[in-house]
Amino acid sequence: MMYSKTVMDHFRNPRNVGVIEDANGVGEVGNPLCGDIMTIYLKIVDERIDDIKFQTFGCGSAIAVSSMLTEIAKGKTIAEAKTITNKDVAEALEGLPKNKLHCSNLGADALQMAIKNYEDGVDGKTRPEEGQKEVHVHQEGGKCYCPYCDVEIQEGVTFCEACQSDLEEEH
């Protein structure tokens, strides 16, 4: 089994699934090209994440990451939540297969997007209309690995020298 027990638990019994109707921070990342889309809804009260919910289109990793992320973030202050990294989520899940680490990046990115969305609103900046969430194509934060031969590669590279494979990733 490529997934840890913790990943499978969060996949089978995801926590905090759903939508917050009166959310004051919403972030969506990902796109169908890479196969993962995550939306995070925040209800922030007194600078603290009072409630957090997620929706995800994606693989086992993606769902588990979203679930774990919301569990970690719930109840934290905005300042604390801003420090949550992809690595934290992956570690809490007892690790992810190397070629699934990009899924973990989506989770933390979506949270940060949602927080930014909230702060933009507070600052009086244009708050996106209902249904017009900020969409952010995720960026690879940590290391990149060739999906065929597992060798570490530079971000954005389109050809793996080690195994002579075309990558054509949309990153």
Next chain:
Amino acid sequence: MGIINLDHISSNPILPEVKTAMIDAIRADYHNPSSQHSAGELAAERLDKARASVAALINAASPKEIVFTSGGTEAVNHAVKGSALANAKKGNHIITSNIEHNAVIRSLKRLKGQGFKITSLDVDGDGRVNPQDVAEAITDKTILVSIMHSNNETGTIQPIEEIARITREHKIIFHTDAVDSVGVVPMDVQQLGVDLMSFGSNTFYGPTGVGGLYIRRGTMIWPLLEGGVQEQNKRAGTENLIGIIGMGRAAELARRDMTVRLEHLEKLKNKLLSDLPLTIGDIIVNTPSEASLPNLVSVSLQYIEGESVMLMLDDDNIAVATRSACATGSLRASHVLLSIGRSHADAQGTLVITLGMDNTEDQIEHFLQSLQNVVKTLRDISPLYQKKMQAAG
């Protein structure tokens, strides 16, 4: 109910008679078929018997036209690279389709890097190549056409005979990747008109790691593996006699039971085709109703992703395959599904259900119930489904 295997294309169980034949072969300690003494001759007899069985399965004019390989992938590599290189002085243009298996695609990519020019033809919504497109793509530099007989992701069967008439007219070598067809549907190389045909033993319940390349007498082609003079000097290396004997037995059974198998598989396939849209909404069927494999049904489940569907069905002891990027480890959507017009999102939610003789109607019923629950659970989590429901009002 035990494990319900709906992923036969990834692995077929080996038939009991085939297992027996292989175990007997292991115990017999056959010598090297190339040795000239009587022990070697006995081994050679066994090899020839298996060869004759495989030749009969595809109606080859002579058993000598069968070259045993380590599987479908080796056969494809041999066919594509061997014929291209052998005919390089005549020309450097190769025609193929957009929906070939990676073995063909990568082999052609390798050749492209060496200066060959590749034309890859579009397919229609059913995944079919238009023979007219082949005719129009031919130039005086064309030396090879490689188009698969049936597709492993949609089940589509190509108009091979029509294409062969065109390639024959122009004296161009025609290779077909028939790994998912040989032993499943009647295949007659005289009728098909192909020059090269790749196939694998596991497709017809023989062992994995063994396959074959049909090479029509007179076809100019280099070997892939060079060294000794085995397989008529076409494929060097001491033969995997145990595996080949297994393949030979499997070929005999495939020939004998072809009709019974087709009936069984088609019944289950039709049940899936009729009941899936009734049980699950927002579903796209990728398998054409006409001219398609009897044992494959591909569906795209909208708004959800394939690997998560596969994992949940696995929890329910059902094995299926998915074509999502995450599950195939490729990071991108299937080129085949995109070619037939699926969006990236829909391609990610694709299941390929492949049937075998061990499947029953009860199993299909159970699968449909399970899938219904899985799809509901995942759509409840999906932001794409959420958007769809909101838009619907």
